[in-house]
Amino acid sequence: xxxxxxxxxxxxxxxxxxxxxxxxxxxxxxxxxxxxxxxxxxxxxxxxxxxxxxxxxxxxxxxxxxxxxxxxxxxxxxxxxxxxxxxxxxxxxxxxxxxxxxxxxxxxxxxxxxxxxxxxxxxxxxxxxxxxxxxxxxxxxxxxxxxxxxxxxxxxxxxxxxxxxxxxxxxxxxxxxxxxxxxxxxxxxxxxxxxxxxxxxxxxxxxxxxxxxxxxxxxxxxxxxxxxxxxxxxxxxxxxxxxxxxxxxxxxxxxxxxxxxxxxxxxxxxxxxxxxxxxxxxxxxxxxxxxxxxxxxxxxxxxxxxxxxxxxxxxxxxxxxxxxxxxxxxxxxxxxxxxxxxxxxxxxxxxxxxxxxxxxxxxxxxxxxxxxxxxxxxxxxxxxxxxxxxxxxxxxxxxxxxxxxxxxxxxxxxxxxxxxxxxxxxxxxxxxxxxxxxxxxxxxxxxxxxxxxxxxxxxxxxxxxxxxxxxxxxxxxxxxxxxxxxxxxxxxxxxxxxx
Numbered sequence: 001x002x003x004x005x006x007x008x009x010x011x012x013x014x015x016x017x018x019x020x021x022x023x024x025x026x027x028x029x030x031x032x033x034x035x036x037x038x039x040x041x042x043x044x045x046x047x048x049x050x051x052x053x054x055x056x057x058x059x060x061x062x063x064x065x066x067x068x069x070x071x072x073x074x075x076x077x078x079x080x081x082x083x084x085x086x087x088x089x090x091x092x093x094x095x096x097x098x099x100x101x102x103x104x105x106x107x108x109x110x111x112x113x114x115x116x117x118x119x120x121x122x123x124x125x126x127x128x129x130x131x132x133x134x135x136x137x138x139x140x141x142x143x144x145x146x147x148x149x150x151x152x153x154x155x156x157x158x159x160x161x162x163x164x165x166x167x168x169x170x171x172x173x174x175x176x177x178x179x180x181x182x183x184x185x186x187x188x189x190x191x192x193x194x195x196x197x198x199x200x201x202x203x204x205x206x207x208x209x210x211x212x213x214x215x216x217x218x219x220x221x222x223x224x225x226x227x228x229x230x231x232x233x234x235x236x237x238x239x240x241x242x243x244x245x246x247x248x249x250x251x252x253x254x255x256x257x258x259x260x261x262x263x264x265x266x267x268x269x270x271x272x273x274x275x276x277x278x279x280x281x282x283x284x285x286x287x288x289x290x291x292x293x294x295x296x297x298x299x300x301x302x303x304x305x306x307x308x309x310x311x312x313x314x315x316x317x318x319x320x321x322x323x324x325x326x327x328x329x330x331x332x333x334x335x336x337x338x339x340x341x342x343x344x345x346x347x348x349x350x351x352x353x354x355x356x357x358x359x360x361x362x363x364x365x366x367x368x369x370x371x372x373x374x375x376x377x378x379x380x381x382x383x384x385x386x387x388x389x390x391x392x393x394x395x396x397x398x399x400x401x402x403x404x405x406x407x408x409x410x411x412x413x414x415x416x417x418x419x420x421x422x423x424x425x426x427x428x429x430x431x432x433x434x435x436x437x438x439x440x441x442x443x444x445x446x447x448x449x450x451x452x453x454x455x456x457x458x459x460x461x462x463x464x465x466x467x468x469x470x471x472x473x474x475x476x477x478x479x480x481x482x483x484x485x486x487x488x489x490x491x492x493x494x495x496x497x498x499x
Contacts (some may be wrong), residue, residue: 003451005442006063009435010055010080010164011103011243013312014263018438019066019073022451025385026435030058037098042105042347045098048086051164052171056230063231070233075271075449076226077239077441079246080164080210082187085136087143087150087161087212093175096150096159099167100139103265103347107138108356114138119205126202127186128193128277128286133348133356134303136163137189137206139289144207145277154209161212163188165240172237174227181240182296186288191216193277196296200349218291219245220444239444242438243323244268245290248299250440251405251431254455258399259393261386261420262437263410265312266350267304269389271397273283282392283352292447292455300396302351302389304426306360307382307407310344314378320371328415330375339364341487342377344385352392354490357495363487382410383420384484390424403427403467407436414466422472423480431463 004027009016016031034054037045045306046209063070083102088095100106110130114120120131129135140161146149153159160170163184170178181312185191185198190208192199196216203210217223219241226235241249242261251260256274261267272289277298279286289299311327314320321327343349345358362377394401404426410416421428433439446452 003244004066004068005446005451006059006073006076007438008055008059008076008078008168009243009441010051010078010168012081012103015051015055015058016438017055018442019062019398019437020439020442022446025463027068028062030061031057036481040106041465042108044101044104044347046084046101048088048167049094052168055168057478059231070231070235071443073233073235075238076235077443077445078165078168078186078237079241079243079437079441080168082163082184082242082244083134083136084164085139085161086164086167087140087159087194088167090158090160093171097143097147098286099164100143102134104139105133105347105356107133107142108348110138110142111356114205121127123189123202123205126192126199127189129187129189130188130285130354132354135189137202140426141206154212157211159212162214165242167215169223169237169240170296172226172230173224174229177222177224178214179217179240181217181219182288182291183219183242183245184240185216187242193286196288196291199472204280205345206434218293220290220292220448222448227447236449237444237445238448239446240440241290241441241444244270244301245288245299246271246440246444247407247437248272248440249290249443250436250438251407253405257397257399257401258405259390260405260407263307263382263406263408263416265307265309267307267382267386269302269386269393271300271393271401272297273300273397274352278397280392280396283354284389284392284396285351290444300393302392304382304385304389305348305350306344306346307385309346310342310381311410314375320374327375327379328413331379331417334372334376337373337377337380338366338369339483340369340373340377341483342374342381343487343491344378344381345491349488349492351389353492355495358491359495361487361491361494363490379413379416380419380423381484382416383423384481386420387424387481390426401426403429405429405431407431407434417468421468421470423477425470425477427470428468430468432463
């Protein structure tokens, strides 16, 4: 009897559902975008109801297209944009405010106040994270300060709050389960990274009532059944992980030192460190990799806030390109960017800079700078930001990275992956299966429902699609890296003078 695994991949700009066979091959899939809201500069919001509606519709359409018996689907896994927070009414199930997205910078001043109070080191020790608007806790703090009545309702137990996985699980299980997994919980600034539990001291610092938060469970764990009104068949939800941890798992990075980069709206690089919790001295995050039911494991992470979103900006806001493929074509039409540098700090700079006030900047323009040079500078900026993080990882972990495993939208670009290999000096391995994030969520579900005995058997199917090898001369690489770092310094200096 064939076995199938269903994965829900709830991203920053779209919702996808993918039905996999147990060997990782795709049976059917559906993807739909949803709207982005920018009510003020630096603010980013989503409509939680739209996310739910779009995600459920892709789920139902994917199963319908597959034309298989629903009872052959042995498990469902969920992966999601992390840090984005939703608050909703326990009785009606309706959100009380738009979802505040991980990219949103509205709490930058609040974060600075908490730092000025000397709380940074305490929070980092408990969570592995810096105090930054990126994470969920200050978004809740801001909401409750702006709307005191919501705080009072939360304290009375009338509200629930959680990251997008919790929002989906609550509705998918017929409002029965208020759950999150350790990976998503570890991104809130509220979970103790050693114990895998909500930390009372952190809840007090951020002013978050414990009763609104979900219970924390392992990433591979039977949570509940999908509401038959949504999908019949008694399908168990048994895998949950934030998108970057799911990608790490789907890339079969299950041995310490193995590293992956997902090129999506942002770039997210994770190095698996196993049971060892590596503390960064270079601005990286210590985060939970996953819990398969027998304890926490960890990863080093560096986050680039704007990567694919920079290409999207070229297309949708500037109108420089008509298609995403056109960016590659323009970039490859010139031998270099002719000195043009682009720093895509639309919502600040992530690791290793953590500059919340930085904004996008283009430098080195001359009268001869054209569409090709600008397009190339944008693609180069994606690889440069990733290389900044990779350099820090090697220093923190005292480890070389012989191969970088890659996935995500921009990883399909041969030009970008070759430049990534050139500028980092690393081999870049693009898997045959590009949907590694969704496959990671499906794999977590497969483990929980007993489809495989262990991770070794599960990951036998990963195959390398193409291996990119560095070919840029060292002097050229060093000059390019120096020019990039000068551009970043300029953007940071500008932010300082403006603040």
